[in-house]
Amino acid sequence: MKFKNTHKDSQTTDESIYVNRRKLIKAGIIGSASLLASNSMALSLPKATENSEFLIDELTSEKDATTYNNFYEFGLSKSDPVENAKDFKTEPWTVEVDGLCENKGTFDLEKLISNFSLEERIYRMRCVEAWSMVIPWTGFKLADLIKYCKPLSSAKYVYFETLYDPKQMPGQKGRSIPWPYREGLRMDEAMNELTLMAVGMYGKQLPNQNGAPLRLVTPWKYGFKGIKSIVKIKFLDKQPINSWQAIAPQEYGFYANVNPEVDHPRWSQATERRITGGFSLFNSRIKTQMFNGYSDYVASMYKGMDLTKLY
Ligand code: MTE
Numbered sequence: 001m002k003f004k005n006t007h008k009d010s011q012t013t014d015e016s017i018y019v020n021r022r023k024l025i026k027a028g029i030i031g032s033a034s035l036l037a038s039n040s041m042a043l044s045l046p047k048a049t050e051n052s053e054f055l056i057d058e059l060t061s062e063k064d065a066t067t068y069n070n071f072y073e074f075g076l077s078k079s080d081p082v083e084n085a086k087d088f089k090t091e092p093w094t095v096e097v098d099g100l101c102e103n104k105g106t107f108d109l110e111k112l113i114s115n116f117s118l119e120e121r122i123y124r125m126r127c128v129e130a131w132s133m134v135i136p137w138t139g140f141k142l143a144d145l146i147k148y149c150k151p152l153s154s155a156k157y158v159y160f161e162t163l164y165d166p167k168q169m170p171g172q173k174g175r176s177i178p179w180p181y182r183e184g185l186r187m188d189e190a191m192n193e194l195t196l197m198a199v200g201m202y203g204k205q206l207p208n209q210n211g212a213p214l215r216l217v218t219p220w221k222y223g224f225k226g227i228k229s230i231v232k233i234k235f236l237d238k239q240p241i242n243s244w245q246a247i248a249p250q251e252y253g254f255y256a257n258v259n260p261e262v263d264h265p266r267w268s269q270a271t272e273r274r275i276t277g278g279f280s281l282f283n284s285r286i287k288t289q290m291f292n293g294y295s296d297y298v299a300s301m302y303k304g305m306d307l308t309k310l311y
Contacts (some may be wrong), residue, residue, distance in 0.1 A: 048118035060133035073169035081209035099234035102150035116140035123219035138200030155235035184240035185229040218296040253311040256290035
């Protein structure tokens with residue numbers, strides 16, 4: 001499938017930010033390749049190529065994207081993670097692969113990443129709380145990792161877990177959600193070309209508060225599917241229960257597809273507040289698009305499903 005720019009209708013793109021960014025990348029001032037390589041943090045990552053097919057929309061400022069976060073392991077307020085995750089240790093980092101696959105084991109993240117090619121992709125991200133951002137991610141396709149793991153034909157779902165380490169993650173001392181944080185995707189969703197395992201953003205390694213060193217990005221789903229700081233991946237034959245579904249199944253389903261027609265029981269999902277330059281309650285509201293605007297790439301996976309029930 002060929003990717004194309006689906007952004008036509010919803011709002012005006014700020015060309016100047018877009019063009020400036022392109023210039024900076026060209027000049028080598030920003031860009032995943034240069035900065036990932038020179039980042040002072042521990043992981044040394046292979047070069048990323050820029051996938052211009054994803055360069056859409058006006059970017060959210062790096063400051064907003066890295067200071068307004070949900071990461072309950074580091075506190076319940078949006079401003080907590082940037083403070084409380086400062087000393088979070090992400091190196092060395094291993095990822096355990098388990099379940100219905102041939103290539104099981106515990107893999108060193110840096111070695112694992114060297115098997116895959118990194119790309120930069122700008123994705124619209126839509127949070128269930130009705131705000132949205134546009135973020136340049138650096139990552140590799142989850143599909144590549146899945147192929148590497150050689151799943152059995154009985155594997156129908158991919159399950160993920162975040163690190164459980166209450167000494168480092170103070171939020172885990174409380175019972176806000178069942179720990180460790182858990183997520184899952186159906187195999188076709190996991191294999192979809194949009195599904196990214198992110199290791200960087202804004203041309204740098206992922207900041208701790210955004211899910212370092214490895215997180216999931218599924219841009220047609222609400223943000224809570226984007227599980228952070230992943231340590232475990234397991235292939236299952238049955239649909240797993242994710243953390244939010246475990247607490248409030250009537251509010252948070254397994255699929256979590258962005259859908260303006262299916263409201264959250266406590267608020268509408270028809271519009272969103274796009275956080276671009278800086279965060280403000282006065283940011284204009286825009287209409288939320290079905291599958292966050294990615295219908296061309298994902299709608300076929302949900303044909304025949306009642307999305308009011310399978311939300
Ligand atoms: N992953 C873990 N481990 N813990 C969390 O609390 N919050 C989720 C998701 N991944 C969360 C998580 C929610 S609710 C959202 S909206 C996104 O991360 C937020 O990602 P961001 O802070 O990078 O914008």
